[in-house]
Amino acid sequence: MKKNDLITIFLVFFMFVIIIGIPALAVKGCGSIEKKEFIDSREKGNEKASREVKINVFINSKSRIEQLPLEEYVKGVVAAEMPANFNIEALKAQAVAARTYAVKRMINFGGSGCALHPGADVCDDPTHCQAYISKTEMIKKWGIFAFYHFYSKINQATLATKGLVILYDGKPIDPLFHSTSGGRTENSEDVWGKYIPYLRSVSSPGEEDSPKFLSVKSIPVSEMVVKFREKWPNIVIDPKNPEKQMEVLERSSGGRIKRIKIGNIEAKGTDIRELFELNSTNFTWVREKDEIRFTTIGYGHGVGMSQYGANYMAKRGCNFIDILKHYYTGVVIQKFYE
Known part of the structure; x- marks a missing residue:
C-alpha cells in the first residue's frame, strides 16, 4: 500500500471520528446524564414522599x-x-x-x-x-x-x-x-385559672359583623330556680325573685363574669354559662314578667x-x-x- 493511500485512510478514519464518533459519544453521554438525573429526581421524589408529614x-x-x-x-x-x-x-x-x-x-x-x-x-x-x-x-x-x-x-x-x-x-x-x-x-x-404568657387579654375591635356578637335568651323564672337547685342542692334563694339575689362579684379584664353570688352560693361565670347554655360569660340580666332575659356579648371562651x-x-x-x-x-x- 502506497504512502499516499495510508494517509488517505488515516484522514478518512480521523474525519469519521470527528464527524460521527464524538457526537455519538456526546449523545450517549447526554442520554446517560438524563437517565441519571431522572433516577435522582425520582428517588428524591420518593424520599420526599416518605418524609411527608x-x-x-x-x-x-x-x-x-x-x-x-x-x-x-x-x-x-x-x-x-x-x-x-x-x-x-x-x-x-x-x-x-x-x-x-x-x-x-x-x-x-x-x-x-x-x-x-x-x-x-x-x-x-x-x-x-x-x-x-x-x-x-x-x-x-x-x-x-x-x-x-x-x-x-x-x-x-x-x-x-x-x-x-x-x-x-x-x-x-x-x-x-x-x-x-x-x-x-x-x-x-x-x-x-392557669397563667399562660402568650394568652394575654388584647383588644379585638370590629367584631360587630359576627352574628353572635350580641345574643338574647329568655328563661322562665320557675325553670331557672329548678336548675339552680339541681346544680346546688343547698342553695337558699327566693323562688319568686331569684334575680334580686344575683350579684356579680368579679369581672375579668375582658368583661366576662368570673365570680357571681346567687343567694347563699358563690359560683363561677362559667357555671351560669353552662347551666343556661349562654354564648359566653359576658352577660347581664333583667326581669321581664315571668322570665329572666340574659343579654350576652361574644361567643366562646x-x-x-x-x-x-x-x-x-x-x-x-x-x-x-x-x-x-x-x-x-x-x-x-x-x-x-x-
Missing part, C-alpha cells in the same frame, strides 16, 4: 383512626372551624393556628396525642380537639358550586403557610381560638385568637403574621418542616 386523626363518625397528610388535615380544620368567605389572610392565620395545634400534639413530634383515643394524635371532636371535615363533607356544607371557590381559597391559604407554626420559647404553643370575643380577649387564668377579630384585621390590610402576633403575645412564626 402525616397525622393520625380519630374520625368519630367512623370510630377509627385515619392517617392523613398534615397539610390536607389543616385544610379540613380550616373548612370546619372558620367561615370560608373570610379574607384570605384570616384563613392563613387559621391555617397556621390549626397546624400548630396539631404539631403540638403529634406523637412523632414528642406530643402526648389524643387523650380520648390511644394511638391518635388528635380527634375531630371540636369539644376536645379541633373540628375537621373531609372534602365530601365540605361539598355537603357549601354545595357543589361554592365548594370549588371556597376550597380553592382554603387550599391557597394552606399552601401559602405550609410548615409554618407559632412558637413561644422555641416550642409550639396551644393556639386557642374562638368565634367572637366581644371587643376584648381574655387572660388564660381568668377562664381556666374568649381566649386566644378571635376569628371575627382576625377577619376585621385582615380586611384592614393586616397579614396573617400581624394577626397571629396580635392575638398571641410574644410569639414567633417559623417553619417547623418543609
Whole structure:
C-alpha cells in the first residue's frame, strides 16, 4: 500500500471520528446524564414522599383512626372551624393556628396525642380537639358550586403557610381560638385559672359583623330556680325573685363574669354559662314578667385568637403574621418542616 493511500485512510478514519464518533459519544453521554438525573429526581421524589408529614386523626363518625397528610388535615380544620368567605389572610392565620395545634400534639413530634383515643394524635371532636371535615363533607356544607371557590381559597391559604407554626420559647404553643370575643380577649387564668404568657387579654375591635356578637335568651323564672337547685342542692334563694339575689362579684379584664353570688352560693361565670347554655360569660340580666332575659356579648371562651377579630384585621390590610402576633403575645412564626 502506497504512502499516499495510508494517509488517505488515516484522514478518512480521523474525519469519521470527528464527524460521527464524538457526537455519538456526546449523545450517549447526554442520554446517560438524563437517565441519571431522572433516577435522582425520582428517588428524591420518593424520599420526599416518605418524609411527608402525616397525622393520625380519630374520625368519630367512623370510630377509627385515619392517617392523613398534615397539610390536607389543616385544610379540613380550616373548612370546619372558620367561615370560608373570610379574607384570605384570616384563613392563613387559621391555617397556621390549626397546624400548630396539631404539631403540638403529634406523637412523632414528642406530643402526648389524643387523650380520648390511644394511638391518635388528635380527634375531630371540636369539644376536645379541633373540628375537621373531609372534602365530601365540605361539598355537603357549601354545595357543589361554592365548594370549588371556597376550597380553592382554603387550599391557597394552606399552601401559602405550609410548615409554618407559632412558637413561644422555641416550642409550639396551644393556639386557642374562638368565634367572637366581644371587643376584648381574655387572660388564660381568668377562664381556666392557669397563667399562660402568650394568652394575654388584647383588644379585638370590629367584631360587630359576627352574628353572635350580641345574643338574647329568655328563661322562665320557675325553670331557672329548678336548675339552680339541681346544680346546688343547698342553695337558699327566693323562688319568686331569684334575680334580686344575683350579684356579680368579679369581672375579668375582658368583661366576662368570673365570680357571681346567687343567694347563699358563690359560683363561677362559667357555671351560669353552662347551666343556661349562654354564648359566653359576658352577660347581664333583667326581669321581664315571668322570665329572666340574659343579654350576652361574644361567643366562646374568649381566649386566644378571635376569628371575627382576625377577619376585621385582615380586611384592614393586616397579614396573617400581624394577626397571629396580635392575638398571641410574644410569639414567633417559623417553619417547623418543609
